Amino acid sequence: MVATMSFKTINNVIETWETIRGTPEWEKEIGVGLFAKFFKMEPEAKPIFGFHEDLDVTDYKVLISPRFVAHAMQFVTMIDKALNMLGPTDEMLSEILMDIGAKHARYGVKPEYFPTMGKALVSVVGSNLGEDVFTTEVQESWIEVYNAMSHDMIKGHSEVYTVTKDDIVLRTKPQQQVDSRIWA
Template sequence: MVHDMSYNTVSNVIATWEKVRQVKDYEHVVGTQLFQKFFASTPNAMTVFGFPKGSDPSSKDSLENPRFVKKAKWFIRVFIQMIERSLDMLGPDSELLTEILLELGQRHVRYGVDTSYYPAMGKVLLVVLDDVLDEKTFTPQVRKDWEEVYTALYTDMIEGHNMVNV
């Protein structure tokens, strides 16, 4: 659960996200990398977003397809907002955050999201953070802190997801 994290862990994650926000056009840069790397690592997730099986999120044809671009922008915006809102609520609002994540997990069942997608996105997020942050910022300890925070977030979402399946 998100309320079981130390102050240092939360502080490190929030501070590094502030560094991400300093990247020029960070929502697009980070979001696009997340989108492409997630679908490259989890191609079966693309069908949840309405793409035909076997679509390539990095191909020129896909990137210029208006339907693809619209979905990509939506995915990017929603995911980046979810990260930012979650980080804003860590600490004093963590119990409320847990409730929101449980509900969000329940909602994702309707979208056809598989619980394996949550940790897959976490792995991709770490890769992207490593790509956009320098090694002085994204240290092994900070990486561990991000793993802990994101795991807590998706664990609550999976718990909500599983409530629907019971």
């Protein structure tokens, strides 16, 4: 990861994530809330995630549809796995996040979506935890962790490799550089 985070920062995120995991249907709650908020903020991203542009994320029927819920829960599972890897050595997590970023580049995800997704994630986590648990310090911890993780994903996104038949050479095709911080 870009920066070594303090024990307190990582602990704040892990403890509050464990609180969320203790609530009924947490994957569904967080995932659906996250994608509803993200699609409101970035409506042009819907087709990249396999949804039609006119998908109405304010429609309750959409939010409970099996396809929307499954996609949202799959994303939360990915977040859960990444958070479970936070710790003293983040090298493996960095590599995994860079691979995820590269995969998302191939899907057409724009690098500027990463900060928006972070804002949506932090907002949904805060809403689910409430003000008593989601203090300013905890919010700052979530922002720091997301910024570090998204930095690695954007780095991987910008290093999409292609192989051509002509030269059979692996070469890097740099993408637009984006500030990964959700609150710069």
